[in-house]
Amino acid sequence: MAASSVNYQLPVLAATMLLFAASLWQSIYPDQQWLQHIPTVLALPALLWSARRRWLSNASFTCLAMMLALHIVGARWIYSNVPYDEWFRAVFGGGTREWLGWTRNHYDRLVHFAFGLLMTLPVAEAAVRYGGLSVAWGLAWAWMTVAGVSALYEVFEWAIAIIAAPDYAEQYNGQQGDWWDAQKDMALALLGSTLATLALGVGLQRQRRRTVG
Structure with missing residues (x-):
């Protein structure tokens, strides 16, 4: 059971670290992004330590990794400029501005x-x-x-x-x-x-x- 936790959690952490590295490529807002990523550089070693020590269940570890992934995506565009409307339009042909009348990100x-x-x-x-x-x-x-x-x-x-x-x-x-x-x-x-x-x-x-x- 413990070994299976490590075998699951370390790949999840590796995927999160890859997402972090990709988010830094050709940074759009470099002056603001570094401040956004203070929690990231603290969380990644903590998650690695947790995975190696088997401190948390796979479900809890997944929750933490998902939260960090959402933050990494947000930090890439300093939150206010995440282009989710463009992503929706590319997939569904319409975005939240058309569907819900949102003007705020x-x-x-x-x-x-x-x-x-x-x-x-x-x-x-x-x-x-x-x-x-x-x-x-x-x-x-x-x-x-x-x-x-x-x-x-x-x-x-x-x-x-x-x-x-x-x-x-x-x-x-x-x-x-x-x-x-x-x-x-x-x-x-x-x-x-x-x-x-x-x-x-x-x-x-x-x-x-x-x-x-």
Whole structure:
């Protein structure tokens, strides 16, 4: 079981590292991209260490790798310029501007939602496995952790807005003129975590019923 975890997790990590390397090729926004990738260069060694030590299940490791992959894609275009509309048009013949009337680039919203959705399982698993919490308290801890990290990240963006030049701060933060950007980002992260918590809770309840039955 442990060997199979390593055999799965290391290739997943290798694919994520390749995506990271590809995202740096002919960088479009080199001045802003380096700051976006501070979390990336911290996360990749941590994931390697985790995979070699078999700290997390394959499901949790996949969630972390998916979250990092979404961030890598976003950092390539500093989030506000991810050309997902062009990708949709190439495949489906139409984009979100035509279908939903969107004028704002919502990729950052997707990533905040995905942060809550994908980080809940790994954090809960770590809390149960290494923190000695019950499953219920592990899920509650994961939900609160998502809330706390989301708030801290918005404070970090506020600090960037104060310290950096206005144009640079706007490009990094990606508010796109929305004064309620921070609140919406935190709300989406909490929504993602809430959905993940409910899904995991329901799944565990069904598993227990099957075991009892």
